[in-house]
Amino acid sequence: MPSKYAITVKNLKKSYGKTEVLKGVNLSVERGTMLALLGPNGAGKTTTVRIMSTLLKFDGGSVMIEGHDVSKEQDAVRNVIGLTGQSAAVDEMLTGRENLIMMGQLYRLTSKSAKARAEELLERFDLVKAANRPLKTYSGGMRRRLDLAVSLIATPPIIFLDEPTTGLDPRSRIAMWDIINELKKGRYDNSFDDSIPRRSRPACRSDRGD
Ligand SMILES: Nc1ncnc2c1ncn2[C@@H]1O[C@H](COP(=O)(O)OP(=O)(O)O)[C@@H](O)[C@H]1O
Numbered sequence: 777m778p779s780k781y782a783i784t785v786k787n788l789k790k791s792y793g794k795t796e797v798l799k800g801v802n803l804s805v806e807r808g809t810m811l812a813l814l815g816p817n818g819a820g821k822t823t824t825v826r827i828m829s830t831l832l833k834f835d836g837g838s839v840m841i842e843g844h845d846v847s848k849e850q851d852a853v854r855n856v857i858g859l860t861g862q863s864a865a866v867d868e869m870l871t872g873r874e875n876l877i878m879m880g881q882l883y884r885l886t887s888k889s890a891k892a893r894a895e896e897l898l899e900r901f902d903l904v905k906a907a908n909r910p911l912k913t914y915s916g917g918m919r920r921r922l923d924l925a926v927s928l929i930a931t932p933p934i935i936f937l938d939e940p941t942t943g944l945d946p947r948s949r950i951a952m953w954d955i956i957n958e959l960k961k962g963r964y965d966n967s968f969d970d971s972i973p974r975r976s977r978p979a980c981r982s983d984r985g986d
Pocket residue numbers: 792797815816817818819820821822823824985986
C-alpha cells in the first residue's frame with residue numbers, strides 16, 4: 777500500500793564545511809496538506825527545501841518524495857515537484873506571457889492548456905498589463921510575481937515555495953494565499969516555507985538560527 781505521506785524526512789543531516797546546519801531533521805507531510813517550515817534566518821529552511829528538491833546533497837538520513845529516494849531517483853522526484861526560484865530558467869528577451877507558455881510546455885502541458893494556464897496566472901498575479909513586455913523590462917516585484925506564476929504553471933503533486941510572499945505587495949500577497957488555499961482544496965499537496973506565515977497550519981518550527 778502506498779504511504780499516506782507525500783514527504784518523509786528522517787534524521788536529515790547537512791553540514792557546510794565544519795558548520796553543521798541540519799542536525800537530524802524529521803518531517804512527515806501527508807498528501808493534500810500544507811506544511812510551513814518556520815524559523816529565523818539561517819535556521820536551515822532553504823537548505824532543507826533544496827535537499828528535498830534534489831538541488832543539494834546531504835550527509836546523512838533519508839528523504840523520500842512520493843516514494844522516491846532523493847539521493848537515488850532525482851529524475852522521478854523532479855517529475856512530481858514544483859519549486860519557486862525557477863526564474864533561473866526564464867528568458868529575458870521573451871515576454872512574461874511567452875515565458876509562462878514556454879515553461880508550461882517544458883512541463884509537457886499541451887499548447888492549449890499552457891496558454892490557458894498562463895492567462896489564469898497572469899490575471900492572478902496582476903501581470904496582464906505587462907504580459908507582452910519582455911522580462912528584461914520588469915521591476916523586482918514583477919519578476920517575483922512571474923517567478924511564482926512559473927512555479928505554479930504545471931501544478932505538480934508537490935510544490936515547494938521558499939518564502940512565497942516575501943517581497944510581494946499586499947495585493948499579490950493575498951493572490952498568493954488564495955492560490956495556495958485553492959491548491960490545498962484541490963487535489964494537490966503543497967509543502968512550503970514562509971518565514972512570516974499568517975494562515976498556514978500546521979507549522980514546523982526550527983528555532984536555531986545563525
Ligand atoms: N552554500 C553555503 N555554504 C556555506 N554555508 C551555507 C550555504 N548555504 C547556507 N549556508 C548556511 O547554512 C545556514 C542555513 O541557511 P539557510 O538554509 O539558507 O537558512 P534559512 O533558509 O532558514 O534562512 C546558515 O547559517 C547559512 O549561512
